Amino acid sequence: MKSLRGQSLLSLEDLSREAIVEILDTAETFVEVNQRTIKKVPALKGRVVASLFFEESTRTRLSFETAAKRLSADVLSLAMASSSVKKGESLRDTIATVDALGIDAVVMRHHSSGAALQVSRYVPHVRVINGGDGQHQHPTQGLLDAFTVRQIVAEREGTRGPESGAELFQGLKILIVGDLRHSRVARSDVNAYVTLGAQVRVAAPGTLLPDDLSSWPVTVADNFEEALAWADVVGLLRLQQERGTGSYVPTLHEFTATHGLTIERAQRLNPATIIMHPGPINRGVEIDSRVVDRPSTAIDRQVTNGVPIRMAVLYLSVAGTGETI
Amino acid sequence: MSPLLLRQGLVVGTSSTRVADVLVDGGVIREIAERVAAPAGTTVMDVEGCWVGPGLVDLHAHLREPGREEAETIDSAARAAAIGGYSAVVAMPNTEPALDNAALVAYVLARGATTPIDVAVAGAITQGRRGELLAPMAEMAALGVRLFTDDGMGVQNPSVMRRALTYAKPLGVRLAQHCEDEALAAGGVMNEGALSSRLGLAGRPALSEEIMVMRDLELVRLTGCPLHFLHLSTARSLALVIAARREGLPVTCEVAPHHFTLDEGALSDFDPNFKVHPPLRATRDVEALRVALARGDVDAVATDHAPHAPELKDLPFDEAPAGMLGLEHAASLTYEALGVGEADPITFFSLLSRGPARIAQLRAQDERVRHGAHGAAMLEGEDANLVVFDPAQRWTVSRDSLQSRAVNTPYNHRAMTGRVRTLIAKGSLVVDEGRLT
């Protein structure tokens, strides 16, 4: 896809570099909107965005709904996780019900890989924004991570992100650590970073790597300590105990010992190394509490950037489509 | 049925073919000759260019009755089978409840008897297909059951499988295994590999199938009981079974059309219509299956026809049930796999009729209780379960015009070459010009 304009956002896999840069640049203008006293523009006035969270995630839902509201869209928030819609309800029935309310877009989080793509087949006239599907993709997280990296590197170089396009990513060394097997964030991050031109390495206990990495444009770091020294950016992943990570590593303590960002490892890091985590953090597991609070961590920025990125995605995807008002 | 004369088709025997007229009368092949004079009142069909051979036999069909009549009934499945050219199907026992006793087997046989084709039954190996206690195989065998399987799930416990083989051997029946080690498959929903890792779907490794093939080959070696391997899907599984058969072990195997026509790439869009167990495999496996088919290394093509109600295939991919329709397009897909215009008709009927009839013990020489004979050698005097296959006919699959109650075909809108034109089963003309009579 060369541009997100008028399209659904299901995965970052098929987004071109120019499409990703366009989203990042658009998000940059929304950063400014979010700094205004009145943080709202009428771009999606009269449009209806449904937020369908089959799996609860207060952070992501709030971030999306805030984004939609700042674009003046009407938001239908359906907390599917707590309703009767549980396992066994046909996705087609659920989306048909919501579609009958008259929606332009749906933001969807689901515990099954591919659910957003399936839904987009059932309602081709609705823009579907994947807010995380199973272990497949979490496109807006990948975009906001790339956005955050570009923002920080641009500031250091005394330039602005949009002026750099994807230039700041050329040769940038990014290390992704942790539960890659179960992580939709990792899949989207890798797509975003690699498409933009960065080099990506991954580090994890063998059991937390995907079964077959040949479809991933990454290399596996055999030595975690060396990889940490190599990296400009260290992206930590949440250890997904709810997805049964427990049986993939002997103990959390052992995971921390082999692949956690402990205070000792953090002290050896180049102070400029950017530390990221998509949250929610298991403090003391993936990362030591004291490292979370270091100035070089970008974790707060990632949260802040969630809104402008999601505004950009909704704006590009939804504006300029549909009936004339 | 009035006498029927099939004029100038290619009559496909067990080792040779010839263009001839075939006269069917009184439920048997009355005469095969270069020219047969039609007696008065004979219906004459010009079948020049078509293959005339034994009606097809499916070793592996899920008829869903009792228990899942919203997806399929014995009647609707029989009609789908007839359109697909089958004069006999073997009903799998994973119904609800499972076919694990004589009463349930008798029920299915009775319902099957009212359909235009022969419905044979495979009984369960274990009670409730739970893989723990042996089902009463002898009482089912007394009703004519010749195949036993827990299909849908392999018998996981090697000790139970050993016991089943030991128990079944003197009954003169054959066990059939769905080879997947569920512990190794670990809840996977597609083939394990680069694609599953990319899509974030849990994988079922090829090894989960192969390891059970290895185990069962050794159990056959130990017990001497014949075993049939259901829907083998990997190159390695097939190679293992072929080598064991050469060694003299009493083993046979089948492959399913979806495994030799589709690869895992079909899953890129998360369409649950492509979800099946064992899963669609890598391209190299598909290639290996096609090579084995053409070489005659495979004993049978079996459909694994698995209807599911539409709402179940609208579930998220990981929650949707596995399985796809097969009866109505298996013959065309097999013909295409053997090579359009190049396929050897003898191999075609060996895979789709004579091989499966032998495994299911449905031939004239098998001691069957109630069924007519299938898998004919195309000799005068044999039961007239016959099919006319037109290798030149082109058609397009449409889920809207299937005989099956379900619509979960992975081949919707696919253009096909070769189609069943006529089916004669149980002494009647069942399909004429591709339509049920």
Place this chain on the structure above:
Amino acid sequence: MEHEGEVRARDGGLTFVAKSQLLSGDDVARALKRMAHEIVERNHDSTALSLIGLQTGGVPFAERLASLLGDVAGERPALGLLDVSFYRDDLTLNPVPASSRTTIDHDLTGRTVVVVDDVLFTGRTIRAALNALSDWGRPGSVQLAVMIDRGHRELPIRPDFVGKNLPTSRDEAILATLDGVWIGAKGRPE
């Protein structure tokens, strides 16, 4: 579509193809100088003045006017840049425009705002700008300065300060820069 600079961004491959030059760079400079005087005449307190240039075509004119006003009134007025893309009512008719920056660093409440754009056409950009400005407070008054007024208004909007009135036909296009003004057509470059 008011300013043709935007056309390029909007239509991707489409660009402005000039037919003839209507004003020279000197003509533009003279017109701007006159406009600066008119603005000062009408607004005696230049400290209460905020110039808001519309992205992207209005920006150089706003910057030039701000500097001219500094010369004329002795004090440079406050300058802000506004991108109205998110406020347009024709997003459904056109592909989504590429956005550029908005920088308004002060509250507009009570101030005299002069909106500056290159070409005034249908008036829809100005409507969007008026809508947007209300997000920065309640200005005492809002005035409009444009380099070129080419007619064909679709809304009840009229400029307060005009560099040059140019009657055009609807399908023509105007390119106005500090270096001159051209008439032409939208099209693909040769």
